Amino acid sequence: MQILHTDIAIIGGGGAGLRAAIAAAQTDPNCKISLLSKVYPMRSHTVAAEGGAAAVTLQQDSLQAHFDDTVAGSDWLADQDVVDYFVSHAYEELVQLEHWGCPWSRRDDGSVQVRRFGGMKTERTWFAADKTGFHILHTLFQTSLQFANINRLDEFFVLDLLVVDQQIAGVLAMQLSTGELYQIQAKSVILATGGAGRVFHYNTNGGIVTGDGMALAYRHGVALRDMEFVQYHPTGLPGSGILITEASRGEGGILLNKDGYRYLQNYGLGPETPLGKPENKYMELGPRDKLSQAFWHEQQKGRTGNYGEHAVVYLDLRHLGSSYLNERLPFICELAKSYVNVDPAKAPIPIRPAVHYTMGGILTDGQCQTSIGGLYAIGECASVGLHGANRLGSNSLTELLVFGKVAGVAAVAHAKQRQALPSSALNAQCQQHHQQLQARFGAKQADRVASLRKAMTLAMEQGCGIYRTTEGMQQCLNTLQQLKQRYQQLAVSDNSKIFNYELLQHYELGFGLDVAEAMCASALARQESRGAHQRLDQGMQSRNDTDYLQHSIAQLMPETAGAAGGSAKISYQPVRITKSTPAARLYGGAATKQEPV
Amino acid sequence: MSEQHSPRRPYLAPLTASWWLKHRYYRFYMLREATVLPLLFFCGCLIAGFYSLQQGEQSWLNWLSFMAQPWVMALNALTFAASLFHAKTFFELFPRVMPLLPAPLMIAGQWLGTIAVAALLLLLLGGVL
Amino acid sequence: MEKTVEKTLVIQRYNPEQDQRPSQQRYQVPFDNSTSVLDALLYIQQSLDPSLAFRWSCRMAICGSCSVMVNGIPKLGCKTFLREYSGDLLLEPLAHFATEKDLVSDMTLFLQHLQAVKPYLIRQEQSAATTPATKPQPHKQTPKQLAKYRKFSSCINCGLCYAACPQFGLNPEFLGPAALTLAQRYNLDNRDQGKAERMPQLNGKNGVWGCTFVGFCSDVCPKHLDPAAAVNQGKVASATDFVIGLFKP
Numbered sequence: 008m009q010i011l012h013t014d015i016a017i018i019g020g021g022g023a024g025l026r027a028a029i030a031a032a033q034t035d036p037n038c039k040i041s042l043l044s045k046v047y048p049m050r051s052h053t054v055a056a057e058g059g060a061a062a063v064t065l066q067q068d069s070l071q072a073h074f075d076d077t078v079a080g081s082d083w084l085a086d087q088d089v090v091d092y093f094v095s096h097a098y099e100e101l102v103q104l105e106h107w108g109c110p111w112s113r114r115d116d117g118s119v120q121v122r123r124f125g126g127m128k129t130e131r132t133w134f135a136a137d138k139t140g141f142h143i144l145h146t147l148f149q150t151s152l153q154f155a156n157i158n159r160l161d162e163f164f165v166l167d168l169l170v171v172d173q174q175i176a177g178v179l180a181m182q183l184s185t186g187e188l189y190q191i192q193a194k195s196v197i198l199a200t201g202g203a204g205r206v207f208h209y210n211t212n213g214g215i216v217t218g219d220g221m222a223l224a225y226r227h228g229v230a231l232r233d234m235e236f237v238q239y240h241p242t243g244l245p246g247s248g249i250l251i252t253e254a255s256r257g258e259g260g261i262l263l264n265k266d267g268y269r270y271l272q273n274y275g276l277g278p279e280t281p282l283g284k285p286e287n288k289y290m291e292l293g294p295r296d297k298l299s300q301a302f303w304h305e306q307q308k309g310r311t312g313n314y315g316e317h318a319v320v321y322l323d324l325r326h327l328g329s330s331y332l333n334e335r336l337p338f339i340c341e342l343a344k345s346y347v348n349v350d351p352a353k354a355p356i357p358i359r360p361a362v363h364y365t366m367g368g369i370l371t372d373g374q375c376q377t378s379i380g381g382l383y384a385i386g387e388c389a390s391v392g393l394h395g396a397n398r399l400g401s402n403s404l405t406e407l408l409v410f411g412k413v414a415g416v417a418a419v420a421h422a423k424q425r426q427a428l429p430s431s432a433l434n435a436q437c438q439q440h441h442q443q444l445q446a447r448f449g450a451k452q453a454d455r456v457a458s459l460r461k462a463m464t465l466a467m468e469q470g471c472g473i474y475r476t477t478e479g480m481q482q483c484l485n486t487l488q489q490l491k492q493r494y495q496q497l498a499v500s501d502n503s504k505i506f507n508y509e510l511l512q513h514y515e516l517g518f519g520l521d522v523a524e525a526m527c528a529s530a531l532a533r534q535e536s537r538g539a540h541q542r543l544d545q546g547m548q549s550r551n552d553t554d555y556l557q558h559s560i561a562q563l564m565p566e567t568a569g570a571a572g573g574s575a576k577i578s579y580q581p582v583r584i585t586k587s588t589p590a591a592r593l594y595g596g597a598a599t600k601q602e603p604v
Numbered sequence: 605m606s607e608q609h610s611p612r613r614p615y616l617a618p619l620t621a622s623w624w625l626k627h628r629y630y631r632f633y634m635l636r637e638a639t640v641l642p643l644l645f646f647c648g649c650l651i652a653g654f655y656s657l658q659q660g661e662q663s664w665l666n667w668l669s670f671m672a673q674p675w676v677m678a679l680n681a682l683t684f685a686a687s688l689f690h691a692k693t694f695f696e697l698f699p700r701v702m703p704l705l706p707a708p709l710m711i712a713g714q715w716l717g718t719i720a721v722a723a724l725l726l727l728l729l730g731g732v733l
Numbered sequence: 734m735e736k737t738v739e740k741t742l743v744i745q746r747y748n749p750e751q752d753q754r755p756s757q758q759r760y761q762v763p764f765d766n767s768t769s770v771l772d773a774l775l776y777i778q779q780s781l782d783p784s785l786a787f788r789w790s791c792r793m794a795i796c797g798s799c800s801v802m803v804n805g806i807p808k809l810g811c812k813t814f815l816r817e818y819s820g821d822l823l824l825e826p827l828a829h830f831a832t833e834k835d836l837v838s839d840m841t842l843f844l845q846h847l848q849a850v851k852p853y854l855i856r857q858e859q860s861a862a863t864t865p866a867t868k869p870q871p872h873k874q875t876p877k878q879l880a881k882y883r884k885f886s887s888c889i890n891c892g893l894c895y896a897a898c899p900q901f902g903l904n905p906e907f908l909g910p911a912a913l914t915l916a917q918r919y920n921l922d923n924r925d926q927g928k929a930e931r932m933p934q935l936n937g938k939n940g941v942w943g944c945t946f947v948g949f950c951s952d953v954c955p956k957h958l959d960p961a962a963a964v965n966q967g968k969v970a971s972a973t974d975f976v977i978g979l980f981k982p
Contacts, residue, residue: 117873
């Protein structure tokens with residue numbers, strides 16, 4: 008086993024991890040930063056974000072308006088002090104990215120262009136065509152190359168956190184190219200491992216989005232918060248789930264059912280806006296949870312079309328014309344042609360909701376600090392309190408930057424006042440894990456990683472989908488617990504060391520099962536409907552602020568009878584409300600009646 | 605880090621001398637580059653012509669009869685074709701290197717220029733002969 | 734959409750812990766109109782042979798992980814479909830890179846070359862936009878100025894162009910299409926002032942002059958960003974830089 012010493016270890020090389028690394032490197036040029044990623048950083052899933060990043064930009068916009076949209080979008084489950092901090096630091100972070108070279112789309116006068124986005128009252132979404140995440144990630148990655156104190160450890164997979172007396176001491180990682188274990192001793196550790204969309208069957212996420220960081224923290228007693236809130240993106244391609252950006256609706260795309268009818272007007276999002284004149288918070292620019300739920304209702308009523316075995320509705324962009332589409336949505340055109348053989352200028356794109364984003368995550372305070380000293384979490388793997396029950400599109404790219412910086416700076420400060428921990432305790436922990444690793448190898452069996460994973464993702468799709476029932480979730484939870492037991496017996500048949508992807512996937516499945524169980528248990532416990540969590544059970548179909556205006560907290564209980572590898576215990580924590588008291592969440596014409604303009 | 609213990613053993617397939625035969629694209633590229641060979645022959649002819657002109661009338665007449673042989677004519681015809689081919693590829697690449705105007709415009713401009721210069725030369729030389 | 738038709742995939746296997754050299758293995762894979770090479774590889778890994786090693790993630794041609802040679806041509810596995818091929822498919826790891834295992838290539842050189850061209854915005858003086866006294870504001874950049882480099886900023890670092898470039902195959906020190914394109918991307922950005930710092934790399938023998946305009950890189954680029962053009966624009970810049978150098982005291 009190799010031993011490395013570093014001041015800060017950052018796990019994950021996506022947008023959040025890179026932003027944190029740069030912030031740390033700038034704060035203290037003498038600070039040793041190790042950036043671990045299980046893939047090369049530019050493969051991280053930030054790369055697939057399309058639409059944009061939000062910040063108050065225009066004269067007529069205000070921080071208060073961005074705050075209000077975010078809090079209402081969250082169905083009042085966002086921590087309002089965190090939202091306040093976020094909206095007031097969003098603009099400077101996007102400008103910072105501009106100064107690092109991000110090719111933001113522009114107006115004719117050379118200023119930055121902003122576009123409409125779902126649930127946002129005003130145009131405030133910065134974008135780089137329809138490849139915003141790609142450009143943000145590559146800008147950050149390339150910028151990070153100039154800092155000599157950022158030591159990249161590409162294709163290093165973290166197996167465990169090293170914790171001594173509730174203080175972080177480093178991580179245990181495996182170098183994929185050699186299979187060697189590395190004990191990486193660090194004074195601060197930042198988790199930036201992204202979401203867990205891959206625990207669902209149909210999702211817009213890359214294969215790497217397996218909830219690793221959430222499970223790593225969870226297993227060391229850190230709580231996962233608001234895990235029941237999983238965002239379905241209303242427009243994924245059927246089958247693959249490949250993302251068709253919300254920006255296509257921001258630019259004027261409309262949603263049609265099989266009869267060519269703009270069905271959203273039936274679900275509290277109307278009245279119908281004229282073709283080619285999208286209006287913020289109306290119709291197709293409603294929030295994602297409402298749009299995905301509308302699809303479900305249409306499907307129940309038999310008004311969806313078919314694409315192969317998949318029920319679909321249609322995203323119609325034809326009226327935008329091919330030259331506009333090529334300028335604003337070139338990637339969408341390419342994706343539609345490649346994966347569903349549709350030219351969006353000539354025919355509507357078949358789409359359906361697919362799991363996109365995990366609103367919940369590792370519980371942190373407003374400074375990204377978890378309950379373990381020196382352990383921080385940022386980005387999709389974290390629950391800093393920004394998204395509540397439903398995230399607004401284009402808030403999360405900005406989140407990576409705003410809180411990436413916060414965590415980077417905090418990690419430097421923490422590392423400075425920390426002594427290195429005695430390594431004897433760490434060695435013991437690493438040795439123990441090494442033995443566990445060895446025990447995973449064994450002969451080929453009927454159960455395989457792939458078959459267990461499929462059972463998990465289908466169970467989650469069934470039990471924790473757009474609409475949920477007590478019965479469905481209970482069944483899902485039972486399945487997950489059975490799968491966890493089978494997982495204990497599941498052996499890795501490939502015993503090679505170099506690029507052993509079966510071993511890697513074995514770990515990922517274990518992480519995914521823990522995260523899935525936390526999601527399902529949190530969902531079962533929340534007996535109301537809020538944001539992305541919608542129940543069909545009697546008496547639970549609407550929001551219940553009396554009992555559930557609270558964050559859910561999932562904690563892993565040590566092994567108990569009947570639950571191999573522990574099970575989730577759910578409790579609640581108050582939401583921090585500073586200035587916006589919960590009100591009805593209204594979109595479309597209903598909202599306008601509420602607030603006379 | 606003790607790299608010497610690394611179990612990695614990356615395998616690098618050697619690139620053989622015949623690498624360019626393996627792919628249509630590479631063969632096309634080699635053909636483009638090979639247009640220089642007949643051109644060398646033509647340059648030799650041209651230099652020999654100037655030399656023989658300097659050496660006197662008999663020498664010049666010998667050179668003319670050499671040039672009139674069918675195989676020399678054939679080779680020079682090949683040179684001409686090869687040069688046109690090379691010009692075509694070059695003219696198509698040029699707008700990508702210096703994107704000043706829309707590519708079709710630049711390609712057409714280059715051909716027009718070539719024809720104009722060739723016509724001018726023919727006119728001048730024709731006047732001499 | 735029944736997947737009843739099968740296709741044969743011949744895959745180059747190499748396990749450095751056992752094999753002296755790569756060998757080939759055949760697999761039968763069911764497919765339909767939408768089955769990509771990546772889907773086929775995932776099918777093999779999940780149903781037939783979990784030891785098959787290959788990189789992948791996004792499956793939408795943006796992360797640049799799943800590069801392989803398909804019948805000798807560099808391709809993104811997720812954007813190449815089985816329906817496009819009439820016979821068997823031969824899958825090999827990227828040409829000109831060393832193979833770590835099966836279809837996994839060693840990308841170390843590629844990363845080094847990227848880093849060598851200083852691919853980040855370099856500013857010599859503090860512009861009004863970056864002075865700390867006022868609230869930072871974005872630089873101005875018109876759509877026309879953006880268009881000058883935008884295409885070259887779309888590289889997904891998949892490495893296909895290196896597998897297509899015989900000059901990189903012959904000389905691994907050659908910076909290669911993607912890195913030189915990235916240099917050109919920043920050199921063309923009106924906000925950048927770092928050209929002088931990048932030119933020594935571009936002028937060197939492993940820089941732009943290592944390119945002989947084979948042009949195959951542009952043909953295989955899955956994002957159509959024409960790296961050959963970028964590299965040869967770099968030659969113009971390098972030549973200009975040289976001539977200017979002659980007249981400098």
